[in-house]
Amino acid sequence: xxxxxxxxxxxxxxxxxxxxxxxxxxxxxxxxxxxxxxxxxxxxxxxxxxxxxxxxxxxxxxxxxxxxxxxxxxxxxxxxxxxxxxxxxxxxxxxxxxxxxxxxxxxxxxxxxxxxxxxxxxxxxxxxxxxxxxxxxxxxxxxxxxxxxxxxxxxxxxxxxxxxxxxxxxxxxxxxxxxxxxxxxxxxxxxxxxxxxxxxxxxxxxxxxxxxxxxxxxxxxxxxxxxxxxxxxxxxxxxxxxxxxxxxxxxxxxxxxxxxxxxxxxxxxxxxxxxxxxxxxxxxxxxxxxxxxxxxxxxxxxxxxxxxxxxxxxxxxxxxxxxxxxxxxxxxxxxxxxxxxxxxx
Amino acid sequence: xxxxxxxxxxxxxxxxxxxxxxxxxxxxxxxxxxxxxxxxxxxxxxxxxxxxxxxxxxxxxxxxxxxxxxxxxxxxxxxxxxxxxxxxxxxxxxxxxxxxxxxxxxxxxxxxxxxxxxxxxxxxxxxxxxxxxxxxxxxxxxxxxxxxxxxxxxxxxxxxxxxxxxxxxxxxxxxxxxxxxxxxxxxxxxxxxxxxxxxxxxxxxxxxxxxxxxxxxxxxxxxxxxxxxxxxxxxxxxxxxxxxxxxxxxxxxxxxxxxxxxxxxxxxxxxxxxxxxxxxxxxxxxxxxxxxxxxxxxxxxxxxxxxxxxxxxxxxxxxxxxxxxxxxxxxxxxxxxxxxxxxxx
Numbered sequence: 001x002x003x004x005x006x007x008x009x010x011x012x013x014x015x016x017x018x019x020x021x022x023x024x025x026x027x028x029x030x031x032x033x034x035x036x037x038x039x040x041x042x043x044x045x046x047x048x049x050x051x052x053x054x055x056x057x058x059x060x061x062x063x064x065x066x067x068x069x070x071x072x073x074x075x076x077x078x079x080x081x082x083x084x085x086x087x088x089x090x091x092x093x094x095x096x097x098x099x100x101x102x103x104x105x106x107x108x109x110x111x112x113x114x115x116x117x118x119x120x121x122x123x124x125x126x127x128x129x130x131x132x133x134x135x136x137x138x139x140x141x142x143x144x145x146x147x148x149x150x151x152x153x154x155x156x157x158x159x160x161x162x163x164x165x166x167x168x169x170x171x172x173x174x175x176x177x178x179x180x181x182x183x184x185x186x187x188x189x190x191x192x193x194x195x196x197x198x199x200x201x202x203x204x205x206x207x208x209x210x211x212x213x214x215x216x217x218x219x220x221x222x223x224x225x226x227x228x229x230x231x232x233x234x235x236x237x238x239x240x241x242x243x244x245x246x247x248x249x250x251x252x253x254x255x256x257x258x259x260x261x262x263x264x265x266x267x268x269x270x271x272x273x274x275x276x277x278x279x280x281x282x283x284x285x286x287x288x289x290x291x292x293x294x295x296x297x298x299x300x301x302x303x304x305x306x307x308x309x310x311x312x313x314x315x316x317x318x319x320x321x322x323x324x325x326x327x328x329x330x331x332x333x334x335x336x337x338x339x340x341x342x343x344x345x
Numbered sequence: 346x347x348x349x350x351x352x353x354x355x356x357x358x359x360x361x362x363x364x365x366x367x368x369x370x371x372x373x374x375x376x377x378x379x380x381x382x383x384x385x386x387x388x389x390x391x392x393x394x395x396x397x398x399x400x401x402x403x404x405x406x407x408x409x410x411x412x413x414x415x416x417x418x419x420x421x422x423x424x425x426x427x428x429x430x431x432x433x434x435x436x437x438x439x440x441x442x443x444x445x446x447x448x449x450x451x452x453x454x455x456x457x458x459x460x461x462x463x464x465x466x467x468x469x470x471x472x473x474x475x476x477x478x479x480x481x482x483x484x485x486x487x488x489x490x491x492x493x494x495x496x497x498x499x500x501x502x503x504x505x506x507x508x509x510x511x512x513x514x515x516x517x518x519x520x521x522x523x524x525x526x527x528x529x530x531x532x533x534x535x536x537x538x539x540x541x542x543x544x545x546x547x548x549x550x551x552x553x554x555x556x557x558x559x560x561x562x563x564x565x566x567x568x569x570x571x572x573x574x575x576x577x578x579x580x581x582x583x584x585x586x587x588x589x590x591x592x593x594x595x596x597x598x599x600x601x602x603x604x605x606x607x608x609x610x611x612x613x614x615x616x617x618x619x620x621x622x623x624x625x626x627x628x629x630x631x632x633x634x635x636x637x638x639x640x641x642x643x644x645x646x647x648x649x650x651x652x653x654x655x656x657x658x659x660x661x662x663x664x665x666x667x668x669x670x671x672x673x674x675x676x677x678x679x680x681x682x683x684x685x686x687x688x689x690x
Contacts (some may be wrong), residue, residue: 098516098519098520099520100520101513101516101517101519101520102458102461102462102465102513102517102520105458105513105516106458106462109454109455109458110454110455110458113447113450113451113454113455116447117447117451120447151496152497157516160512160516164509164512167505167509168446168447168450171443171446171450171502171505172446172447174443174446175443175444175445175446175447
């Protein structure tokens with residue numbers, strides 16, 4: 001596409017994988033990150049992005065910065081001619097968001113508002129925003145289409161920040177026809193780049209399913225906790241729409257390409273596979289693919305968790321010409337490759 | 346009560362009237378305002394607050410400042426020992442909020458987040474927040490109780506900022522038991538202090554009903570526009586719950602007193618009279634009370650307006666020991682006194 005893309009949260013899990021695909025699509029990438037969600041950083045450089053440069057043989061311009069610092073943000077837009085923005089940066093730990101709501105509202109909302117203000121100032125109106133299927137709350141119809149109501153019964157502050165920002169983007173897109181925005185509602189990203197060089201290693205106490213499974217398999221943890229075995233699902237465990245992070249990454253390239261092809265002011269797309277998989281299915285698939293044993297215990301439901309969530313993925317297929325390609329087996333194999341190549345993250 | 350109350354938006358219409366009641370209740374008042382909604386300011390002093398000092402014979406500590414400047418806000422909390430906060434400051438023009446959503450989100454949301462952050466820093470957890478009946482959207486049951494759903498079908502950005510902030514306050518109150526918050530959902534404030542010294546003179550192109558009626562009556566405008574004569578109401582015009590601004594003011598004193606008596610983390614109260622009055626009724630009452638003629642024309646409905654909105658006011662009566670006392674006639678008479686004493690605002 002040969003566009004210059006400003007990527008916030010570029011050193012994070014989804015950001016770094018997306019940058020691989022952006023570079024492969026011949027984009028120039030200016031990435032920023034405050035390293036809140038990242039590990040292995042030194043002297044303001046991102047270890048993950050160094051790996052991305054190895055994978056792609058191309059270079060990334062990187063700045064360590066915080067979106068709350070609007071002066072620094074302005075300086076980057078002043079220095080570079082930016083064509084479009086992909087905004088990944090956000091605090092994302094669901095449990096933590098309930099403990100520190102003010103921190104989450106501050107970081108996620110003010111970060112977004114600062115970015116919008118600076119974009120407007122530099123006449124840059126093409127934006128892809130990382131939203132989440134959590135905006136649907138506890139869905140009432142499956143598969144969940146983009147027309148499902150949003151904002152009702154969202155059980156955590158993280159999800160509310162995504163919902164509030166979607167509403168804000170809706171309003172600003174109506175107020176000024178120059179805006180051209182896509183909000184991508186992610187389902188459950190898993191896996192890693194097939195090179196094994198980059199993956200997901202959460203810095204904080206976490207309960208993301210894949211790192212948890214994987215760390216039990218490699219012996220960093222002893223037993224996997226599955227929250228809730230009494231949901232109204234085939235095997236009683238929660239059902240999710242797991243999507244390979246490289247599919248998610250290519251979905252962003254498809255979204256950018258759409259923005260430069262069409263001007264709809266604002267569009268929203270699910271990024272999922274369209275298939276619901278139970279937690280237990282995921283564990284079994286992981287064990288089979290990696291030839292490991294993952295001891296697990298099933299405990300009570302976790303507050304804020306819902307039973308079933310999977311996408312209707314047709315809209316993205318029709319309009320973005322994008323479809324998830326990777327299988328659950330690949331998600332497990334690729335994550336495991338990364339885990340074994342980087343046993344300590 | 347002899348508390349030190351920090352009042353944001355203190356120079357505004359509701360803020361200045363509330364400060365009269367706070368001073369009458371023996372509170373110390375530290376007021377701030379950025380003068381975005383005010384007129385007649387000179388050298389960082391508030392004309393309205395000078396009048397408040399004349400009315401009460403007491404003094405107000407005032408700073409011209411913007412809540413977006415967190416450093417300055419911190420300095421005020423550092424200088425004064427503040428017991429509690431009443432947060433009026435907000436941009437409030439419905440139409441303007443649709444034109445400049447980014448400005449509204451920035452001012453109202455970041456202003457609130459900065460205030461919460463600084464309050465926490467100074468161990469000040471008592472807050473009264475100015476919310477609005479607009480959070481109810483288009484209500485489905487009347488009178489509207491505090492348990493009515495909120496956040497659905499809110500037709501303007503101003504109302505959304507109030508809704509988002511209520512949600513944030515709900516979340517922070519759950520995260521930290523020290524918080525003690527009351528959100529007051531105002532219905533339609535009218536009238537002025539009976540002295541005629543302070544009132545409402547919007548700085549921006551406005552369509553608030555009372556200033557509009559009054560400026561037609563005094564000859565600053567030629568004809569009153571009533572938006573919509575085909576609503577499903579007795580006379581076809583919209584029905585609202587008009588409340589005297591001095592009742593609203595005493596409601597805030599009652600709310601503060603509640604905060605120092607009880608610790609519920611968060612409570613929400615309607616501040617209304619409980620009576621629905623049509624726009625046409627209001628105009629007729631105004632003409633009768635003031636012995637004026639107000640020519641009007643009825644045009645099409647205004648986008649975003651709803652047909653009927655009036656409060657169930659019982660909860661505030663039971664729990665705050667507060668009830669609106671002033672009649673519609675008094676609202677008209679008091680506003681008219683202010684208008685005739687201040688023909689040019």
